[in-house]
Amino acid sequence: MTGPLYQDLTRFKLPGGFRGRSGSMVLIWQVVQGTLFAWSPQPLHGFRCWLLRAFGGSVGHGVVIRPSA
Secondary structure, X not given: OOOOOOOOHHHOOOOOOOOOOOHHHHHHHHHHHHHHHHHOOOOOHHHHXXXXXXXXXXXXXXXXXXXXX
């Protein structure tokens, strides 16, 4: 084998706006996803769709989202 067995990550940079949202909004979503979303009862598909849309998600009409998604 020739060359190093590892990658040089010192030049790696994420593009600006990589997440699309601010760090605080990402943190708020993580809290909501770990509580309200994950703990919601199975039949509350509409509630989970509403949460996703409230945070900017695009969810089709009649979609069934499970709490473990």
